[in-house]
Amino acid sequence: MTIELAHIQGAIDGLGQTFPGDAAEKFTELLGELDKWNRKVNLTAIRDGGEMVTGHLLDSLVVRPYLEGASVLDVGTGAGFPGLPLAIAEPERQFVLVDSNNKKIQFVQHVAGLLGVDNVNAVKARTEDYAPGERFDTVVARAVAALPRLIEIAGHHVGEDGVFVALKGRYPAAEPEQIPAGWNCTVAELSVPGLDSGSRHAVLMRRAKE
Secondary structure, eight states: OOOOHHHHHHHHHTTTOOOOTTHHHHHHHHHHHHHHHHTTSOOOSOOSHHHHIIIIIIHHHTTGGGOOSSEEEEETOTTTTTHHHHHHHOTTSEEEEEESOHHHHHHHHHHHHHHTOTTEEEEESOGGGOOOSSOEEEEEEESOSOHHHHHHHHGGGEEEEEEEEEEESSOOSSGGGGOOTTEEEEEEEOOOTTSOTTSOEEEEEEEOOO
């Protein structure tokens, strides 16, 4: 599989975002490495090049406008999504990518080193066991668990004024009502080029103020 740089550039241009000058090259190399590793190790279910661009790269980058502060934690990052594309796009922010799957974390470490993405720290751990000794301005989770479970396993990582961004598919009608006391939430529709309207949403959860 070959993903052309021009294809990547055209795809990210459709987001209406501004990127560092070398971002398209790094995105291209990231997906190329993912394809290479996927042939030996089952990292992701998406194997088609075009679907990788839409389902991994663009689906990660659409959350970028909702990042806050200097530190971002990506829980259950898998093979590095959304954390790796976001870290490439946002070199001034520090990203910690956590997953319990050793092969996937090895891939994240490999790619971050290969691409010189030095604002990424990949950690092999279960989210609920991870103890960094600090909280984060933004915590992001992509299709990891239902909202109440996400708060249970990762809510303590969100800073006092931070935001927990849970990426979902179709509008999660019932889940927001199940969020535990002490949290407020809003739901934003995400527009991913190449995917149907209404197929992606972000649930933004914050600690309720007294």
